[in-house]
Amino acid sequence: MKKHFVLILLLVAVLICGGYLKVSYVIQPGDTLYEISKKFKISISTILDWNTLLDPLKLRVGQQITLPQPEGFLYTVKQGDNLYTIARMFFTTVNDIRIANDLSSDFIKPGQELFVPRSCIGKAFNTEKGYIWPVYGILSSPYGWRVHPITKQMSFHTGIDIAAPEGTPVFSSTNGVVSFAGERSGYGLMVEIKTGKDVVRYGHLSKICVYKGQSIERGSIIGRVGSTGVSTGPHLHFEVLANNNTINPLAILPSTSKVYVLKEGVEEIGAGGE
Structure with missing residues (x-):
């Protein structure tokens, strides 16, 4: 019980510090994307974004997939990117990206992976016409x-x-x-x-x-x-x-x-x- 309690504390600490976990899940008989999405409280689109080779209509028993906790997305920094441009790609704020990645400065480099929590995406969608811009560019x-x-x-x-x-x-x-x-x-x-x-x-x-x-x-x-x-x-x-x-x-x-x-x-x- 004590070890279990410590593990919970560590998990909460990681999430509070702005980290994220990659959960490996092995597909079981009878699994569907809908059931997996409910079990881990993440959207089907997030599951497919993290698992490029996953066929949504033909899940294979025993296949291992990766699920982020909390829900969110990865972005690989390109030459010329900065936190300001990346925040706009996700319609969020620079501060949200700093916190999510525990960044002490604005320095990022090409090839670096940044995690963007789903909860902070869309803060800057312009909904005045019903349709929103699908991409920032x-x-x-x-x-x-x-x-x-x-x-x-x-x-x-x-x-x-x-x-x-x-x-x-x-x-x-x-x-x-x-x-x-x-x-x-x-x-x-x-x-x-x-x-x-x-x-x-x-x-x-x-x-x-x-x-x-x-x-x-x-x-x-x-x-x-x-x-x-x-x-x-x-x-x-x-x-x-x-x-x-x-x-x-x-x-x-x-x-x-x-x-x-x-x-x-x-x-x-x-x-x-x-």
Whole structure:
């Protein structure tokens, strides 16, 4: 009993100090992602983000998976990243990332893994129009006619491109149900979500964190930015269809100058930047 009590104290101390645990779980007969998600109190999308090779519809008994406690996500620092830019990728604050990783300074280096708790993600989603920006990045190609960057021919761009580092999380812009999750010509790895009469597509992903038929809430992680399919570099292709016709996504998204907006009462501490 005494050893068990000490172990609990140590576990609580690790969590309070800003650490996280990687729990290894061996899939048992009868397990489903839903049951595992309930047991460990983490979302199915989080499980899939941590276990890239896991087939959500064909779990193998005896297969070992990794589950984070508390729920959260890893991001590998790239050249040119800083805490300010990473906080924006997760729509959270620099201070939240400092605390979660027990950082005594703002110094980070390429290759370093940072943990971002699910509980702090979304503090800066701008929800004024219902749809939120699915990724924090730079608008690199608008909707409409353009010279295709690869074919160099005039073609109609059915969505917008948002450039961001590979591995940047992609969040569902709205509630809905996943109608497609996989590889599609041109789009590379793509997720399609139906919401009422609208269909939203997220293309060129490096990783997919959802499966067909899954119900998704706005702000849930659905994948990571990549450069799969017909692409010249890491970015998200974001496309919206209303009544089977594509529309300019900028018409339903908040202003490009208000992609990241901290909710009232939430303060960014020591971030600097723009």
